[in-house]
Amino acid sequence: AQTVTQSQPEMSVQEAETVTLSCTYDTSENNYYLFWYKQPPSRQMILVIRQEAYKQQNATENRFSVNFQKAAKSFSLKISDSQLGDTAMYFCAFMKLSGANSKLTFGKGITLSVRP
């Protein structure tokens, strides 16, 4: 079974600064996806970024980038130039790479507050 651990329950960052959210996972699988999802107060779960484990290059999406360390089973999210709209709960999630499986295993989440 897979587990996803987010050890920081809360973080706060000043607007325009950079913040890094940590995530570790445990799996015996070799091929999988890792995701960061954002859940603002509206409760709508929004995909932030996706990383395919077989790709060595770290994924980036505008102000969001990841540091994927496969051997260490670590997957952190860096948010650059933080904006007030980034205030939300962030979840790290794991999914086996299989056409017949869509189960996401989530971490407990981290509440990020961006201060003006």
Place this chain on the structure above:
Amino acid sequence: KAGVTQTPRYLIKTRGQQVTLSCSPISGHRSVSWYQQTPGQGLQFLFEYFSETQRNKGNFPGRFSGRQFSNSRSEMNVSTLELGDSALYLCASRRNSQGGDSGIQYFGAGTRLSVL
């Protein structure tokens, strides 16, 4: 393109009743997954349907069931409601084929169920 639609958005039920929640996936998506989100347990996988067949199931009692129709719309049913069933129920759809969004699950806004 319309996103994942969940209805109703809010529900209030009493213990012992049953409830049915509905999810319409993104057009062309054939996989629908359901998740339960509570403050204590976080996000937990309920089940996944693909082509009208359940192909993954989480660790929930038999009171939780679901089905999928030929147009990929899905319903989940909870019978004999308990206080602990109060939660946000999220539905997600996935394309399930090769493509740029391979592996990505898109979430609906959720149904907030309160059991009194």
